[in-house]
Amino acid sequence: xxxxxxxxVLLEMNVxxxxxxxxxxxxxFFIGTTIGVEAQKPIAVTTRPFEPVExxxxxxxxxxxxxxxxxxxxxxxxSERTPVTSPTNVDGEKTTNKSYSLAFSAEILSKGxxxxxxxxxxxxxIQSTVDPDTFTLQKTTMFDEQGKRVRTTETLYxxxxxxxxxTQRDPNNPNAEPRTAVADxxxxxxxxxxxxxxxxxxxxxxxxxxxxxxxxxxxxxxxPIHVVERKRMKSVLGRGNxxxxxxxxxxxxxxxxDEKGQFSIWVTDDERRVPVSARIKTDYGTFEIKLKRxxxxxxx
Numbered sequence: 001x002x003x004x005x006x007x008x009v010l011l012e013m014n015v016x017x018x019x020x021x022x023x024x025x026x027x028x029f030f031i032g033t034t035i036g037v038e039a040q041k042p043i044a045v046t047t048r049p050f051e052p053v054e055x056x057x058x059x060x061x062x063x064x065x066x067x068x069x070x071x072x073x074x075x076x077x078x079s080e081r082t083p084v085t086s087p088t089n090v091d092g093e094k095t096t097n098k099s100y101s102l103a104f105s106a107e108i109l110s111k112g113x114x115x116x117x118x119x120x121x122x123x124x125x126i127q128s129t130v131d132p133d134t135f136t137l138q139k140t141t142m143f144d145e146q147g148k149r150v151r152t153t154e155t156l157y158x159x160x161x162x163x164x165x166x167t168q169r170d171p172n173n174p175n176a177e178p179r180t181a182v183a184d185x186x187x188x189x190x191x192x193x194x195x196x197x198x199x200x201x202x203x204x205x206x207x208x209x210x211x212x213x214x215x216x217x218x219x220x221x222x223x224p225i226h227v228v229e230r231k232r233m234k235s236v237l238g239r240g241n242x243x244x245x246x247x248x249x250x251x252x253x254x255x256x257x258d259e260k261g262q263f264s265i266w267v268t269d270d271e272r273r274v275p276v277s278a279r280i281k282t283d284y285g286t287f288e289i290k291l292k293r294x295x296x297x298x299x300x
């Protein structure tokens with residue numbers, strides 16, 4: 001198979017699906033069947049390996065047959081503490097005992113073969129604000145640019161009322177009616193970005209299965225996460241033990257409900273629980289995502 005054949009393969013996916021696979025890896029897109037969210041225990045601050053500041057840099061490659069190591073995207077994750085001047089809600093009720101919120105951000109950029117093939121650049125920016133006491137979402141914003149198409153999304157979460165409000169706008173058409181949705185939730189809730197950090201606070205044991213509840217596009221979803229293996233792996237952080245996790249995302253109740261595939265993510269078996277690698281196997285080919293650099297407490 002040559003480059004021309006590879007172009008046919010990726011065009012079969014279409015631009016939207018190709019981008020979805022890449023975003024899917026970044027955020028571990030934990031989405032399944034819509035349900036109510038069960039309450040979960042608050043997370044002790046001492047179990048958070050990404051505070052006060054952490055930056056992780058990744059690259060994604062596409063492989064199929066003779067096509068090996070084709071760079072398609074790069075992305076950056078950042079975690080930091082943001083000071084809270086007035087930790088109260090609109091009713092004047094105190095929302096946290098901390099003087100800060102946890103702020104997570106991610107940026108994804110198309111690059112290399114993907115950009116040349118489709119003559120399209122995409123950029124995705126996600127920002128999540130999380131309550132440090134309960135690790136429950138307070139706000140999610142997203143900027144999505146695909147060529148000339150641009151969308152901005154804001155999701156607000158009111159835990160006291162159990163309400164989530166989602167709004168999407170087209171900045172290129174400010175007079176257009178925004179898309180909106182409202183959903184109920186109970187207990188702890190994550191979005192596609194905060195779920196990555198939530199996973200890193202969980203105790204992992206081979207054979208264990210747990211669930212993560214996700215807010216996405218105005219709905220609440222659930223996905224089981226299986227801890228399937230512990231082994232030694234070499235990464236940019238050195239050689240050490242890692243856990244392999246497999247989220248149930250393919251099939252009738254998954255994010256990708258009309259495709260077959262397998263998704264795996266490897267996190268270090270140490271106090272930091274860093275995601276060092278991920279892999280998506282599909283009929284189109286395999287996406288490999290690897291950590292390239294980790295920076296802790298970088299200068300401002």
